[in-house]
Amino acid sequence: MTAATPLKGIRIIDLSMGWAGPLACRHMADMGADVIKVESCERFDWWRSWEATQEWIESNGAEKSTAFNTVNRNKRDITLDLEHPEGRSLLLELVKTANIVVENYSGSVLPKLDLSFEIFRQAKPDIILLSMPAFGSTGPWANFRAYGSTVEQSSGLPHLNGSENDPPTMQHVALGDAVGGLTGAAAILVALRHQSRTGEGQFVDLSQVEGLFPMASHGILEYAATGNSPKRAGSRFGNSLVRGVYACKGEDQWVAIECSSADHWSALADEIGQPLSEFGEYQIAKHRIDEIDSVLSDSFRDKDAKEVMRQLQGIGIPAAATLSTVDILNDPHLAKRGFWQFQERAFVGLQPHPSPPYRVGKEPFSIVSAAPTLGEHNQEILKTVLGIEDEEITRLESLGVIGNRPRLPSK
Amino acid sequence: MNSEALDGINVVDVSGTVGTGYCSKVFADYGAQVVNLETESGFATRRLGPHIPGVSEPENSAMHAFLSTNKKSVVATDLSSDVAKRVLQEADLILDDGSDWDGCNQSTDAIRSSITWYGKGGPYSDFVGSDMEIFALNGMLRGIGHIDGPPIIPTGYQAQIIGGASAFIGSMAQVFGKELGNSLEPVHVETSIYESCLCFTDVGIVGAYSSGIVAPRMGINRFPPTYPLGVFPCKDGWIGVTVLTPSQWHAFCKLLEMDDLSQLELFQSAIGRLQGIDIIEPRMREKLLTFSAEDIFYRSQKARVPLARVPTMEELFDVDQFVERNAFSLAHSQHYEINVPSVPFRLFRTPPKFGGVVAHLGAHTKDYA
Numbered sequence: 001m002t003a004a005t006p007l008k009g010i011r012i013i014d015l016s017m018g019w020a021g022p023l024a025c026r027h028m029a030d031m032g033a034d035v036i037k038v039e040s041c042e043r044f045d046w047w048r049s050w051e052a053t054q055e056w057i058e059s060n061g062a063e064k065s066t067a068f069n070t071v072n073r074n075k076r077d078i079t080l081d082l083e084h085p086e087g088r089s090l091l092l093e094l095v096k097t098a099n100i101v102v103e104n105y106s107g108s109v110l111p112k113l114d115l116s117f118e119i120f121r122q123a124k125p126d127i128i129l130l131s132m133p134a135f136g137s138t139g140p141w142a143n144f145r146a147y148g149s150t151v152e153q154s155s156g157l158p159h160l161n162g163s164e165n166d167p168p169t170m171q172h173v174a175l176g177d178a179v180g181g182l183t184g185a186a187a188i189l190v191a192l193r194h195q196s197r198t199g200e201g202q203f204v205d206l207s208q209v210e211g212l213f214p215m216a217s218h219g220i221l222e223y224a225a226t227g228n229s230p231k232r233a234g235s236r237f238g239n240s241l242v243r244g245v246y247a248c249k250g251e252d253q254w255v256a257i258e259c260s261s262a263d264h265w266s267a268l269a270d271e272i273g274q275p276l277s278e279f280g281e282y283q284i285a286k287h288r289i290d291e292i293d294s295v296l297s298d299s300f301r302d303k304d305a306k307e308v309m310r311q312l313q314g315i316g317i318p319a320a321a322t323l324s325t326v327d328i329l330n331d332p333h334l335a336k337r338g339f340w341q342f343q344e345r346a347f348v349g350l351q352p353h354p355s356p357p358y359r360v361g362k363e364p365f366s367i368v369s370a371a372p373t374l375g376e377h378n379q380e381i382l383k384t385v386l387g388i389e390d391e392e393i394t395r396l397e398s399l400g401v402i403g404n405r406p407r408l409p410s411k
Numbered sequence: 412m413n414s415e416a417l418d419g420i421n422v423v424d425v426s427g428t429v430g431t432g433y434c435s436k437v438f439a440d441y442g443a444q445v446v447n448l449e450t451e452s453g454f455a456t457r458r459l460g461p462h463i464p465g466v467s468e469p470e471n472s473a474m475h476a477f478l479s480t481n482k483k484s485v486v487a488t489d490l491s492s493d494v495a496k497r498v499l500q501e502a503d504l505i506l507d508d509g510s511d512w513d514g515c516n517q518s519t520d521a522i523r524s525s526i527t528w529y530g531k532g533g534p535y536s537d538f539v540g541s542d543m544e545i546f547a548l549n550g551m552l553r554g555i556g557h558i559d560g561p562p563i564i565p566t567g568y569q570a571q572i573i574g575g576a577s578a579f580i581g582s583m584a585q586v587f588g589k590e591l592g593n594s595l596e597p598v599h600v601e602t603s604i605y606e607s608c609l610c611f612t613d614v615g616i617v618g619a620y621s622s623g624i625v626a627p628r629m630g631i632n633r634f635p636p637t638y639p640l641g642v643f644p645c646k647d648g649w650i651g652v653t654v655l656t657p658s659q660w661h662a663f664c665k666l667l668e669m670d671d672l673s674q675l676e677l678f679q680s681a682i683g684r685l686q687g688i689d690i691i692e693p694r695m696r697e698k699l700l701t702f703s704a705e706d707i708f709y710r711s712q713k714a715r716v717p718l719a720r721v722p723t724m725e726e727l728f729d730v731d732q733f734v735e736r737n738a739f740s741l742a743h744s745q746h747y748e749i750n751v752p753s754v755p756f757r758l759f760r761t762p763p764k765f766g767g768v769v770a771h772l773g774a775h776t777k778d779y780a
Contacts, residue, residue: 158721328609
């Protein structure tokens, strides 16, 4: 037992799909919990593909989604057809061995399967059920559909980003998902702690949109405090004299710079020299932000962005190159900290994995296993967790209750 | 037994950054005792905007109010003072920003948790650190803005919030692990805000490792691989559009009377539709302008297409879903009342706190004198 496995002995039944729910459970798996991911051959995790075809199935497409493989490492995978009475019954048997069930289906799915918190509780009186719908489990939008993008849109955050002449501006293709994963992980831990102390389970209702409000808190609080909504002002924010992104040498190469204090400003003006140094002291220069921005736009065009970052950071000014995905894989800081860990994965080969962002000591948590293939642990889980014999497992396979190959939905 | 879920856990924040403040806020909202151990000038968050009109420093920060509901405030001259020692002796978890530990690690077996911009060790560990930097280095900035650039920096304290949320997970797991008997030695949890914010881009980065493809910036509100996607004007406001699956595309076309586009082979995939922007977008924009945002939102959700209202800050407080769920609640002190975002998850047996009291600077010092 070490600090690297603080959650040893905890079992999670992960019914979630896509990004947010599986990411929440991955945090638990990374710290030693036994996470059993439940899919079915027809209702497999949609992040394997939302456009499945027979050709995709035959080319083993279900196993090649880097997105799926990134958020499901360190887990075990079982396929159970929950629409089949025996599949549903096996799920409830698994629930009897678990601490918590996590789901992020749309609101109509669990009732269709005749599953609910009450039914899980009948199977295991101290079970926790975490539901992670976009808008929460109560209210008029409880059953509304959403993706991570919908969550960002609904949070109001786009009204705080971008330029005045542009529409409210999104930050990301699925901002809500990553944040939902963090919020979900927090919810799991809080509920587990209460269960451990008291022997009580409970229903936990997580709204992914409400989880995003803290990201927009600066705008929400400005309206709440003053009655005024902040105006979209491009990259500018707060009292910073400089907060912008400036062109450097090469195609789509940029450096982001911020001066939020008199010290930052005088250091930058000294470093760049004329004409920046002619704008005067911080309080005076604050009246000429547009002109300063214009000067900076031409100050780095013949310089390497990463070199400018190091140069300005060297004199205490917040500055960073805008890295690309490939840059980040090769980032010397992340390399030095061992952030990217590599695992062989069937059908894919070697794949990098991001370490958890928290660590104990110098080394990140070890990534023990790559994401499971569909139904990879059917035999292992049915035998060792539920005590089912080989003959019965063969029968379940022949009924299609379990399996290892995806099938297109029959209805 | 209906005590709060984190009852009995004592957390002390000795640094008072947005990161430690958000991390400890989650502890406080779910029942832990959290003490802000402040210097005489107070935590830096007390000077962050937005500010509450008519209230003076150090009690006028709305951001500090949001971060500090249900916490205590104790003032100590330094971390080795008697007052600080009494506070720290109670602690199960001590949060810091990586710079304030040396004075308080002598006599406690508490878990230490440091939230720093870049983590300890590595070439960026001495970088100044800012929310802006993190979104440049994590690759997110590359995707925001017009094609010709420059990229646009998101506003706010978002990176620090994500760092605090990540630190909660790492710290709470150690507190819980210790209670379970899984973690017996005092540990030091270290959370990097940079690494925390790679959660937004890591999936794309791993994809780029496999494909070698670096996705270009495609313009405002355009992010591969999903299309249609974005925020579009309606008759009276804005509507958020996301159409991903073939069935959603068919239903979306029916809603907007674009039946001739519905079955085109190229448009059966999101990537195919992305290639057909010039055909789809003018038709979609023209039609969306004929609807009110509310009307098209409800119609689309009925048709199982995940469109979204995009409320302004003002509108957020009146959205029926958020009103019914008490998504905003009152933080209050002797000086003000202000609506702040409520908790993001609710435990039905052990309800969290909604809003709460914000302690003025040093309000609880006497308890430890």
